[in-house]
Amino acid sequence: MSERTLMKGNEAVAEGAVRAGCRFFAGYPITPQNEIPEYMSWRLPEEGGTFIQAESEVAAINMLFGASSVGTRVMTSSSSPGISLKQEGISYCAAAELPIFYTNVVRGGPGLGNIAPSQGDYFQATRGGGHGDYRVIAFAPKTVEEMANFPRICYELAFKYRIPTMILADGILGQMMEPVTFDFEPIDPSTFETPHWALRGSKPEERRVIKSYDLRPGKMEQWNFRLEKKYDEIREKEPRYEAVNVEDADIILTGYGTAARVCESAMALGRNDGLKIGFIRPITLWPFPKSIFQELGDRIEKFFVVEMSLGQYVEDVRLSLNGRSEVYLHKRPAGGIPTGEEVLELTRKILSGDKLKLVA
């Protein structure tokens, strides 16, 4: 265990990655995530690792494609437009089953948008993001401390399943400072066994090939089904969530990341006034923690979704509930940040029978 220190979210995710064994980072500047490459530029050399400021987002993700192909724990980070540019490379990593880790400190979009916090990249994070049928494991921290501790879990899952993993944060989580305690001891990657698939240079009879294509009839279909088998295992074993005050709840507030904190504060205010408000947040956005929604949906009538986007997260809530409950939505895209009071006010209206913004 480490001592408790005050850290900025962007620095916390960088330090968390280094402590989890990251030894290669390539990235390109974009606000509001610049502290990540800045931190890595001095921190990685301290550990004998490599930092490269790449010529582009595209080059950065392909440097990761190379560095992870030899078994190194790698990281890149960016913000929305930059992550869009990286999607082709992420798709290649998913196909070639390379265990990369990246962070998206989401800003307002679409287009150049703004540099304010947003959750507009939910679909991109949870539906693969690039071309082809694939998924990445997506974590949604709500505190700086989670920003610090999730990279270790991301690397463990990335190497266990040979799959890209990511943290979906936003400008608030990246920029704010909070106390942090690391829940794991620094990991020395030189103690790791080289993965059997990693390129190292080898005897001809043992030569390894990493690629993402197969033009032979039927082979790519088989490849996809093999990936799906892995995705199904992850869907079964890896969903994570947090549920609070759900036992007696008349309504469930739900959101992820920053929006989860807004829900929590609305719940605290409402509970003070005797309102039976419960709260769930997914910690993994993919795999989505479907079963807790189904379980609660069987007995709780109303779910109120709060998201800093135009109705993306709500789709997974509705798919999970599959008609079990009424679903309400409060949306604040591209820099709109809901407050606890605002959400509580809407919650009261919903509880009093107002069909306000009911999602059909």
Place this chain on the structure above:
Amino acid sequence: MEKIVFEQTKGLTDIPMRYCPGCGHGVVHRLVAECFMELGVQEKTIGIGPVGCSVFADEYFNCDMIQGAHGRGPAIATGIKRCLPDRLVFSYQGDGDLASIGAAEMLHSAMRSENITIIFINNAIYGMTGGQMAPTTLLGMKSTTSPSGRTVAANGYPIRVCELLSAMDGPIYLERVSVDKPAAVVKTKKAIKRAFEYQLEGRGFTLVEILSQCPTDWHMTPLQSIERIRKEMIPYFPLGIYREPEDDKRSKPKKAAVKEEA
């Protein structure tokens, strides 16, 4: 008594190559493989295959291979080499891959003087996709996207990669060669070997550009395509050394180079 004077290098697999008759790729594959075998580094070589006709390079080179996204070979090579600095890392790329979609990665890996080798096949055409205009397609040359011939007004000028990179400080060794005759093939092999040697010495960025014929998409016989190399390609893309280390100069004085072009 019989004596073996030539045999297939063990640096290539037994998988039959799918290249068209008369294509230069197969020859260059053999030369690259012979070089890493003769340098005794097969077991520490990692190659990067491109997108294009040589997309199947991962099947042919008998060493660890990775096949990457279109144009990104130098970035992938950078990632590998920075993690495993003592390996021989080469990126095999065509003209569309290197000089068009991957131009940024080419320039910046050269600028950083990454200790990698790029094997650049310049055949002035997109072969795999069926003969579209390449960044190196000559003025007047017909392709499926310049059906009346490349014009300056519509398409601009062909890119000369060695000349472009020779304006930068990063590259250690740049040479343009061809595979249109046995003597040129011998010279190409020497150039590739020299690039690999510099990389193994840790000197920095090396690139060998090989003018190569594409009979299929040039709609020519192999012999006609060799004629085009000599009469059209070499005059626009002069052969020769464009950069070499100060302490290992092997190029002849400028005059000799000009003579060879003619």
